[in-house]
Amino acid sequence: KITTFLSKKSKKKNIYLTSQLRVGFIIVLKYLKKLHPDKQEIVISSYNLAEMINICKNLKLKVIHPKLNENIFICENDLKSRINKKTLAVVATNMFNTYENSKKIKNTCNKKKIPLIEDNAIYFGNFKKIKNKKIYAGSFGDYSLNSFNVMKNISAMYGGSIETNDRNFTKFVE
DSSP: OHHHHHHHHHTOSEEEEESSHHHHHHHHHHHHHHHOTTOOEEEEOSSSOHHHHHHHHHTTOEEEOOOBOTTSSBOHHHHHHHOOTTEEEEEEEOSSOOHHHHHHHHHHHHHHTOOEEEEOTTTTTOEEEETTEEEETTSSSSEEEEEOOTTSSSOOSSOEEEEEOOHHHHHHHO
């Protein structure tokens, strides 16, 4: 039931339950590193947990912090200048951003052919209604990560998920 619920919100077909969001983050990064061993940089918001930054560093990724905009979200113009041939992925920490912010970041990542990882630890369930249709946070990323910890919107003692439409990721996870 939980995977069906998550799939409806994110519009992703492949849902993987993990013990924590961080575990999902490690799995996604290891997968991307296997696909692109020559890419050793990750663009991630400085507005994030130290543990998430440490995961990147432990996986030998150079952490790039873009400037933040007035919503404390990745500044689109600065992001464009930070992405290069060594960039493995962009991590967008959804917290104070808007639908418009997310759409701009996704468009930038698409143009640069860089995967977008959405961190929805705090932001799960937020949406914008457009033409009577709800567009949820977590539906922009190539990989969307959720946390189900005690103080989260889906509250449990622990847990998380990875959501993606990348069929090759399924083979890697299995």
